[in-house]
Amino acid sequence: MGYGEAFERQRALVEQRKRAEIPDQFLIVEHPPTITMGRNGHMENLLAREEVLERAGVAFHHTDRGGDITYHGPGQIVGYPILDLREWKRDVGAYVRAIEQVIIHALSDFGLAGERVHGMTGVWVDGAKVAAIGVHISRWVTSHGFALNVSTDLSYFQYIVPCGLVKRVTSMAALGVMARRQEVIERLVVHFGRVFDFEMAGELVYD
Amino acid sequence: MTDVVMPQMGESIVEGTLTKWLKKAGDHVERDEPLFEISTDKVDTEIPSPAAGTLREVLVEEGKTVGINTVVARIDEAGGNGAGAAAPAAKPAAAPPPQPAQAQAPAPPAPAAEAAPPPAVQAPSPGPPPQAPAPAPDSERAEPAGPLSPLVRKMARENNIDLSQVKGTGAGGRITKQDLEAHVAQQQAPRAPSPAPPAQKPAAAPTPPAQAPPAYVPPAAPSSAKVRVEPMSTMRQKIAEHMVMSQRTSAHVTTIHRVDMTNVAKVRDRQKADFQTRYGLSLTYLPFVVRATVEALRTYPIVNASIEGTNILYYNEINIGIAVALENGLIVPVIRTADEKNVLGLQRAIVDLAARARSRQLKPDEVQGGTFSITNFGSYGSMMATPVINQPQVAILGVGAVTKEPVVIADAIAIRSMCYISLTFDHRLIDGALADQFTAKVKSVLESWSEEVL
Numbered sequence: 001m002g003y004g005e006a007f008e009r010q011r012a013l014v015e016q017r018k019r020a021e022i023p024d025q026f027l028i029v030e031h032p033p034t035i036t037m038g039r040n041g042h043m044e045n046l047l048a049r050e051e052v053l054e055r056a057g058v059a060f061h062h063t064d065r066g067g068d069i070t071y072h073g074p075g076q077i078v079g080y081p082i083l084d085l086r087e088w089k090r091d092v093g094a095y096v097r098a099i100e101q102v103i104i105h106a107l108s109d110f111g112l113a114g115e116r117v118h119g120m121t122g123v124w125v126d127g128a129k130v131a132a133i134g135v136h137i138s139r140w141v142t143s144h145g146f147a148l149n150v151s152t153d154l155s156y157f158q159y160i161v162p163c164g165l166v167k168r169v170t171s172m173a174a175l176g177v178m179a180r181r182q183e184v185i186e187r188l189v190v191h192f193g194r195v196f197d198f199e200m201a202g203e204l205v206y207d
Numbered sequence: 208m209t210d211v212v213m214p215q216m217g218e219s220i221v222e223g224t225l226t227k228w229l230k231k232a233g234d235h236v237e238r239d240e241p242l243f244e245i246s247t248d249k250v251d252t253e254i255p256s257p258a259a260g261t262l263r264e265v266l267v268e269e270g271k272t273v274g275i276n277t278v279v280a281r282i283d284e285a286g287g288n289g290a291g292a293a294a295p296a297a298k299p300a301a302a303p304p305p306q307p308a309q310a311q312a313p314a315p316p317a318p319a320a321e322a323a324p325p326p327a328v329q330a331p332s333p334g335p336p337p338q339a340p341a342p343a344p345d346s347e348r349a350e351p352a353g354p355l356s357p358l359v360r361k362m363a364r365e366n367n368i369d370l371s372q373v374k375g376t377g378a379g380g381r382i383t384k385q386d387l388e389a390h391v392a393q394q395q396a397p398r399a400p401s402p403a404p405p406a407q408k409p410a411a412a413p414t415p416p417a418q419a420p421p422a423y424v425p426p427a428a429p430s431s432a433k434v435r436v437e438p439m440s441t442m443r444q445k446i447a448e449h450m451v452m453s454q455r456t457s458a459h460v461t462t463i464h465r466v467d468m469t470n471v472a473k474v475r476d477r478q479k480a481d482f483q484t485r486y487g488l489s490l491t492y493l494p495f496v497v498r499a500t501v502e503a504l505r506t507y508p509i510v511n512a513s514i515e516g517t518n519i520l521y522y523n524e525i526n527i528g529i530a531v532a533l534e535n536g537l538i539v540p541v542i543r544t545a546d547e548k549n550v551l552g553l554q555r556a557i558v559d560l561a562a563r564a565r566s567r568q569l570k571p572d573e574v575q576g577g578t579f580s581i582t583n584f585g586s587y588g589s590m591m592a593t594p595v596i597n598q599p600q601v602a603i604l605g606v607g608a609v610t611k612e613p614v615v616i617a618d619a620i621a622i623r624s625m626c627y628i629s630l631t632f633d634h635r636l637i638d639g640a641l642a643d644q645f646t647a648k649v650k651s652v653l654e655s656w657s658e659e660v661l
Contacts, residue, residue: 039226039244039251066251091217092250101388111552113544121249126543137252138241154570174570176542176556180487195388 003034003061003072006080010143013082017141025082026192028185031072033156034059038067038134045069045161053159065144067121067134069160075151075171077184081192085140088196096121096133098195099146103131105191106148106184110177123148128170148172150184209258211280213273216247223247224272225279234262236282243279260284363387442536453598458634461593463627464646468609470656471495472624478660486551490660493529493583494553496606496628499652501525501546504579507645511578513599514636528577528597529557531564532587538564539597541577550660585609591627602632602642604649 001009006029016022035046035058045068046060053060058071072078085095097116103123104114107130114123114130123131131148149171157169172179213223223245230236230243242256260282267279363370373382373390439447453459475490482490504511504525513520525546528539540560542548548556563569580597585608594605607627614623628649632642 040224040246064251066246066249089217091219092252093217093219093248095217096248096250097219097388111548113547133249135250137250139239139253139255168572173559174573176548176552176559178486178488178555178559 001029001031003031003036003059003063006031006078007061007063010080010082014138014141014143017082017084018139020084024084024087025080026189027080027082028188029078029080030074030076030181031078032059033057033071033073034061035069035071035156035160036061036063036065037069038063038065040066041068046159047161048159056156056159058156058159063144065134065136067132070132070134070147071152071156071160072147073152073156075149075153075173075181077148077150077181077188078145079148079188079192080145081142083142083196085137085142090140092135092137095142096135099133099135100131102188102191102195103146103148105195106187107172109187110172110179110184112172112175112177125170125175128168128174130170130172130175148184148188149174150179150181208263209260209282209284210278211242211254211257211282213245213267213275213277213279214254215275216245216250216252220247220275222272222274223252225267225269226251227269228265229253230256230262232262232265236260236262256282258282258284440535442533442538446536449598450595453595456598457596457601459593459596459631460634460639460642461629461631462639462642462646463591463629464643464650466626466628466650467614467654468492468624468626471653472609474656474660482551482554482660486555488554488558490550490554491557492585492609492626493557493581493606494550495653495656496583496604496649497527497529497542497545497553497557497581498550498658499649500527500579500581500604502652503645503648505546506648507641509637509641510602510632510645512601512636513578514601514633515599519636522578524578526576526578528574528580528600529560530580530582530594531561533565538569538574539577539580540564540569540573541575543576550658579603581606585626591629593629594631596631596633601636602630602645604646605629605631 006027010027013022013025013027017025033056035053037043037046037060041062048056050060079099081099083095085092088095100114100116100121100123104116107114107123107125112125112130114125116122117124121133122129131146133146134144136143149169151173152171154169154171154174172184213225216223224247225243226246227244229241236242236256236259238257238259239255241253242262243254245252245254262280263283264281265279266281267273267277273279363373368387368390370382373386471492475492475495479490482488508521509519511522511525513522524544527542527545529542530537530539540563542553542556542560545553545556560569560573563573577597577600579600580603582592582594582603583606584592584594585606588608590607590610592605592607594603596603605628607629609624609626611622612625613620614625615621616623628646630642630646630649637645
């Protein structure tokens with residue numbers, strides 16, 4: 001699904017969620033090659049000019065999530081939880097840690113030891129970043145979320161300094177785990193339910 | 208006047224960066240209309256206005272980071288506060304779409320407020336903003352009875368956690384959900400943070416592609432004109448250099464053991480089809496050999512080491528290089544922390560690394576940092592060989608082809624799946640007895656294979 005379309009869908013769901021018309025949602029999508037720049041982004045972290053990206057078939061979007069620049073593309077699982085945190089903990093820090101925990105649990109199902117790096121957001125394996133997180137909150141309703149590299153073509157990251165960090169990026173495949181996308185999604189959904197359940201009244205939907 | 212404060216975004220958040228004002232001083236805002244945005248820890252949050260009125264003062268500029276509850280702006284409620292009559296139209300916050308004109312609309316109420324400072328003096332104590340970002344007590348804290356919330360009890364039960372082992376960081380030392388999560392994470396990723404530095408060492412040292420059957424050194428070209436000259440590829444030159452360097456560096460000795468692979472063959476035959484359907488991978492002998500080698504390396508750590516001057520470097524990680532033949536050369540991609548992978552994980556890693564090695568998609572760090580290497584010349588039909596050590600490692604294991612052979616067992620002849628494994632070791636560091644103990648360990652793990660692979 002194109003980034004713009006996913007963004008519009010999220011926005012519509014967020015509005016519905018704010019009006020309590022729908023329960024919490026968990027969208028899972030895959031984007032074509034896209035580079036997005038967060039609100040706090042620095043254009044110097046985009047290493048290629050926009051016309052270079054265009055020629056490489058990479059879309060570019062400014063967006064309203066937290067964090068700096070990142071890449072989305074095939075082989076990546078992008079999760080967008082639309083949750084009303086008032087029904088959870090009213091704690092954005094705990095929310096981000098919980099998303100990390102979901103990913104760490106899922107990675108461990110594939111024999112990978114995901115870790116947090118103090119002072120940074122995301123999930124890392126052996127010092128390389130395997131999942132990025134960027135969130136937007138409006139009246140305690142979340143949007144955007146995380147991107148987990150399953151078999152992402154990491155060469156696209158050459159166009160950016162991911163999230164402004166001069167650190168390595170990796171994927172499950174690069175770490176030796178040739179998991180199928182659907183398998184990983186299933187584990188993420190299971191752990192999402194476990195990590196959030198008690199407080200989360202909604203059901204999990206993924207499409 | 209209503210103070211607008213940096214909201215409390217959760218227990219763990221003590222400050223936030225004001226990233227953007229969505230209104231400017233003098234603008235009219237409706238209650239709950241997004242007023243500014245803050246950023247905390249990769250989360251951007253729109254903060255709604257706590258009141259309707261005129262944004263009178265902006266006290267914190269964009270880009271500044273301030274603690275929670277810091278006053279960032281003041282809103283003139285224009286007759287809100289029950290003062291009644293004063294300013295009419297602006298008050299019914301919900302109803303009329305805000306007057307579009309930016310600085311003009313508030314004009315009428317504005318002077319009123321300025322002219323009447325007393326209300327402004329009354330108002331400044333209004334405590335927390337009424338709506339959304341109220342520092343609502345965490346549900347766990349609010350719960351009065353018992354030191355544990357039901358959530359915590361449930362999580363402990365589900366994850367089989369002994370709560371006496373968990374340190375509480377909540378109010379009064381209570382155990383919160385985060386504490387349990389941290390505890391669980393810690394237990395699940397026990398070896399993860401194992402010190403990288405030792406493993407990094409070999410990376411720093413030159414670890415070019417290496418080993419495999421000794422290179423054939425061509426004699427000087429015959430003077431006949433029937434010669435085609437072709438420059439060596441860079442990879443070929445590197446391999447040549449490395450092979451000779453290795454032979455010059457280490458005192459190569461090879462020991463060969465015969466291994467009865469019948470148990471492994473049975474497991475493999477039984478699980479092959481399921482393995483294929485479930486994981487989309489064919490199950491080969493190699494991950495079993497890697498697994499057995501990991502066991503032996505754990506038992507004999509000196510084989511997972513390097514020599515540096517007169518020191519022995521023992522590696523805390525087991526990173527196993529797997530020799531992959533390429534069209535015109537070979538490369539040794541590394542399975543990192545191979546000791547943390549089971550047969551499935553190893554098979555995945557082998558298939559992936561080999562495929563990407565052949566399509567030249569390996570990244571530089573994937574061919575560095577190996578602490579031991581394995582070469583599977585059996586896949587080309589070789590029975591036994593004496594590989595060259597991949598410097599700066601001190602040994603390399605070679606695996607021959609698995610074939611069915613007549614074998615004498617308890618004075619009877621049986622048909623068993625047999626193969627030869629060879630260990631080339633650096634006699635500077637490893638003596639024959641230890642090399643044979645190591646190889647015998649690999650052999651015994653394979654012969655008495657008991658681990659499930661699915």
